[in-house]
Amino acid sequence: MNSASSTFISRFLQSRIVWPLAGLALLLLFNLIFDRAFFEVTTRDGNFYGPMLTVMRLSVVVMLLAMGMTLVIATGGVDLSVGSVMAIVGTLVAFLAVKHHLGFPSLLGVAISVSLSIGAFNGVLISCVGIQPIVVTLIMMVLGRGVALNITGGSPLQVMDSGVLFLGKSFIMGVPVQIFLVLFVFAITVMLCRKTAIGLFVEAVGDNETASRLSGVNARGIKVLVYIFSAVCAALAALVSIGDAGSVDPDGLGQMLELDAITAVVVGGTVLTGGRFTLLGSLIGALLIQTLATTLIRQGMDSAYAPVPKALVILVVCLLQSQKFRAQIASLIGNFRKPTS
Amino acid sequence: MKQIFTRKNLPILATTFVLVLLFGTFSVLFDNFLSLRVVTDLFASNAHVGVVAIGMTFVILSGGIDLSVGSVVGFTTIFVATLVGKHEMHPALAILLALLVGSAFGAGMGIFIQVYQLPPFLVTLAGMFFARGMAFVVSKQSLEINHRFYSAVIDAGIPLTDKVILRAPACIFVAVFVVALVLAHFSRFGRNVYAVGGNAASSLLMGVPVGRTRIWIYTLSGFCAALGGVVFTFRTQAGNATNAFGLELDAIAAVVIGGTLLSGGVGYVAGTLMGVLIYGTILTGIRFYGNLDSSWQRMAIGALLLVFIVIQRLLTRAPAREHSH
């Protein structure tokens, strides 16, 4: 083969999305052998339905959150507040639509500006006041949930706005709208990261903040930016989520989703300590976790047990990144080989 | 005793002040608030949070975090209920077994964290998912616990006056608190926890058994979480896999309000007690007020946390400045 394609292959093998991709492929292969029905696609009213599409639909919210979370984690931080941001934005949007009959554009405007200010608040406390990211966003998580509950007094609301419902329930060319939304946000994010210097600066700050600052990089600004972006992603996730459900439960909306998003990012190959990141990996990570759950459920596992495989995936990924574990495995293989040679 | 008002003690002094202020305000606002009854109820109804938070205090003092405790509480409630209800085991034995399982679970996470040098955040996150899933594996349905032992425990208590009794959960909470206090301040283990959290590298050079201490800390937290679950069943007389969802965050919040720094090495078990009581007082106050919902509690806790953290940050920043000049 020519050298161009061989370098492409070797570069691919070295990239960090190989592992999650291999995991996903393995799951699909398993389904191909034991559960052909997994790949079935049926059409109803010109819209596509089927287990694969359901998996994608179910992972959309986590995918949206994971994109923001990826950039946050790449700077060496973490954002625990995204679930509560979802709750605030979702509740506020539903509330304004019902009580004040705001149209979709103004609802979108509210969602973006509310999330923008929460993100900015997080970012400033972290980068300018110097409080640990986990603490700041934990506070925001508790505070935000309280605010969300306070908007309606805790009671659930119907979602009336047609624009929001369109995001959650409709189809374009037979494919759910939310899948297009994820692809759109993904494309925008990749453009932002790779066609501007944001990606480079995020990785530089996460990898070596001191060196970046001494090279003139505005590390504080970058950090504020990623928390804002993460909150905006959460706002979009909220719109999709309430549109899909058709109602808002301020107590349940986004609950614990921050942890699912972190899991997706870590499984996708971005390390918690920061530096190099992969947005595609995070999407695959979210998809992998959902596919695993769906596959096991189709194999007869109770859906309530779903957290267990998730736990095992996290642990395996952690161990694969641990120097000591790798060394142990390597020596184990070495011992295994010795007697034969 | 000039040393009480030092910079190090400021957070816990602030916490005490807030607790007194809150309690005082509610006492003025509501009749009947300032009574022994309210105080004992405060202990009894927050006993499970309190026990879990005390275990969490050691973890945070060592510079770590344990996200799994809420799930372990949930798991324990359903585990005990199933053993007693379905397998007709004596509750005392079931409780003992649950405590063992919880401790072993904590120890397992500690070993992963220490041996493979994994981030506590991720390992205990996995632990959280795992324990919650296993709780559902044990039983998806809520299960009541009907046993003479339970009725006996619930009726038991230490009478403080003719009318006011310190109920069993409250007694356990107080007992755990006292033991933790002694452990933290009068045992080498306790001092090692502070040392590891203060500076792990120095501790190693000073001869502190860092690895062993760390594993014990997570074991202790697992034990406290299981005990919290047991206390939970005393209150509800039932087990449910969905119990104590998100309790880990309440526990962390109580520890932080209690003046313990999340960066490790600084804090007091007594502070955590006060953190839990502040938590409970706000809840009780809201209940007395009548037409306020629980959202106010969350907002109040969130706002308090914010104020405390910013104060702590300013306090810890100041000495660094002195040194550099």
Next chain:
Amino acid sequence: MSGISKAFRGVQALKGVDFTVRAGEIHALMGENGAGKSTLIKVLTGVHPRDCGEVLLAGQSVSPQAPREAEELGISTVYQEINLIPELSVAENIMLGRQPRRFGFIDWKELHARARRALQRLEIDLNLHLSVSSCSLALQQMVAIARALDVNAKLLILDEPTSSLDEHEVAELFKVMRRLREQGLGLVFVTHFMDQVYAVSDRITVLRNGELVGEFKTAELPKLQLVGKMLGRELSAVEKVGDTMTLSADENTTRDPFLAAKQLGRKGGVEPLDLEIRKGEVVGLAGLLGSGRTETARLLFGADRRTSGSITLDGRAAALSSPAKAIGAGIAFCSEDRKSEGIVPSLSVRENIILAMQAGRGILRLLPRRKQEELAAHYINALRIKTPSPETPIQNLSGGNQQKVLLARWLCLQPKLIILDEPTRGIDVGAKAEIEKLVDSLRREGMAILFISSELEEVVRASQRVLVLRDRKKVGELSGEQINEDRIMEMIASHE
């Protein structure tokens, strides 16, 4: 105890070094960066296992495997970065890990009594309940020493104990050290402060490049000779600088300085000093480790805030309050700490090269990928950076090549002044020569250069003017024909 003796035969960082400390003496261990002082100590205290050689303690062969074992044998160490738990009390820090217990519980009364006794041995009166973080560094040092003594130490190693103490505190420390000597302890005093060695030590062992230069009685070794031994140049052997000065002194003075600093200083960092750098001139900063060279550079670059003085660039006052502003004003700074302040380890060579340039352009105007690759290719070629590809993570490169990448990062900005702090540290001879050549050609192109190095030879060869620093003070300035190693060494060694 007849005397403590030790002998080593290491391989790499230490090449068969012998080292002997007698009971009741203060023994100074000296050497420049990378001489092997800290390795020697770490081998002695069981932090690193030794490859070969033997340690004899009071005539018996010992081989501690961990700091704790060394302590039990009677070898205690107080490290430069004082190893204490900042938030615990003085008493606890002294007793941590060996708290006296009664019925399994810590006996606080006994603990405080023992801690007090340990401090009394140093004749220090200190509130035992104070948390260590609220003590001054000098007191923390004393606490660490008290801790070391509580384990019945026979040998006490003090690693750079004076580097963050003021004069008065140093005097106090010396008093304690002499007291311990009288009590029959052997003390190892690792330092780079010449005057202090002469003030307190009985013997001096000098290391250089992992090899033993020799052991000397302090009273019999003149200061100038000590400097020579540390730097590896006998006074008599110093050759006259062969390289011709391309710029005469007159040519220099006619030009206006690009950068002029007046009374530039920082409390606790450097004492106020004046400094001028002209275009097309290399100014060397000479002095031993810890003399304030790096501190001065960081002030010029805005990495630390200055507490006194003013800076003018091209005759105009400049604030230079942050690295970003300094870069904007045309100043570049290549840090001595390549690993933590230079490279961004997992990013590629290309990304490391363009980082500063991109930072200057801001977020939105991304340097086109083609242009990035051109720049990377240009500098890889021009500086002969050995890398498999521009896309290789910089952490995979050798030290010398990492250094060249960092130089490229700054050179592509075409700065007016570049500060090179130890640009040749830890890199091989070939790369050193290349970097020196590069410095010269940059000067010819009209760049102003501030050159910092521990190797006097290098400073002499590269500079048209040399500022000599000692103990965070400027002690002199040499220019043109005056520059030679002898003069610099004399200035470093001289008294006030």
